[in-house]
Amino acid sequence: DSGVTQTPKHLITATGQRVTLRCSPRSGDLSVYWYQQSLDQGLQFLIQYYNGEERAKGNILERFSAQQFPDLHSELNLSSLELGDSALYFCASSDRSSGRNEQFFGPGTRLTVL
Amino acid sequence: AQRVTQPEKLLSVFKGAPVELKCNYSYSGSPELFWYVQYSRQRLQLLLRHISRESIKGFTADLNKGETSFHLKKPFAQEEDSAMYYCALLTQGGSEKLVFGKGTKLTVNP
Numbered sequence: 001d002s003g004v005t006q007t008p009k010h011l012i013t014a015t016g017q018r019v020t021l022r023c024s025p026r027s028g029d030l031s032v033y034w035y036q037q038s039l040d041q042g043l044q045f046l047i048q049y050y051n052g053e054e055r056a057k058g059n060i061l062e063r064f065s066a067q068q069f070p071d072l073h074s075e076l077n078l079s080s081l082e083l084g085d086s087a088l089y090f091c092a093s094s095d096r097s098s099g100r101n102e103q104f105f106g107p108g109t110r111l112t113v114l
Numbered sequence: 115a116q117r118v119t120q121p122e123k124l125l126s127v128f129k130g131a132p133v134e135l136k137c138n139y140s141y142s143g144s145p146e147l148f149w150y151v152q153y154s155r156q157r158l159q160l161l162l163r164h165i166s167r168e169s170i171k172g173f174t175a176d177l178n179k180g181e182t183s184f185h186l187k188k189p190f191a192q193e194e195d196s197a198m199y200y201c202a203l204l205t206q207g208g209s210e211k212l213v214f215g216k217g218t219k220l221t222v223n224p
Binding site: 004031033035042043044045048055056058090092094101102103104105106107108 | 146148150156157158159160163200204210211212213214215216217
């Protein structure tokens with residue numbers, strides 16, 4: 001599959017814990033975006049990386065952080081987890097050089113905090 | 115402020131009927147708008163970009179800058195169109211994030 005991949009698919013953890021979500025962009029895409037989808041807030045942009053550097057921040061909590069590695073995969077780290085962090089976390093990638101501005105989404109990681 | 119509004123949470127139509135999913139936006143710059151679709155338990159997929167003016171799966175959407183709208187239309191709905199539909203605005207100027215509406219769940223009944 002040459003599309004965006006995310007691992008794990010599901011994650012169940014307890015409050016106060018820390019988890020890492022992983023995303024591999026489409027081959028050749030330098031931009032990676034993270035979004036959170038929850039029932040009350042809908043789809044919210046968290047953060048964008050471009051070729052290893054942070055480009056933009058959205059509604060991302062200080063307990064959350066991300067990075068993009070030299071091989072362009074990205075990780076989203078969520079710490080001191082709270083019940084309200086339970087959500088679906090999507091990663092997307094795009095090829096800005098194409099000028100199409102289209103973002104391709106991964107299947108998401110469903111996080112449940114108990 | 116950047117905002118996308120989809121006024122209908124739920125929309126139910128019968129097969130063969132026309133369908134229109136409404137989307138209004140608020141953006142100070144030149145908007146670039148998209149429709150994404152999410153079928154049950156699947157990832158978000160791009161359905162339409164306003165710039166390309168394509169017609170995908172029979173859906174079309176026209177950007178109306180005067181009314182700040184980007185409504186999605188299909189003349190004859192099919193059962194397989196049942197899904198969640200999200201309208202999204204791409205912000206520009208360095209921060210190319212998508213601002214999403216809350217989504218409309220479309221159900222096409224037989």
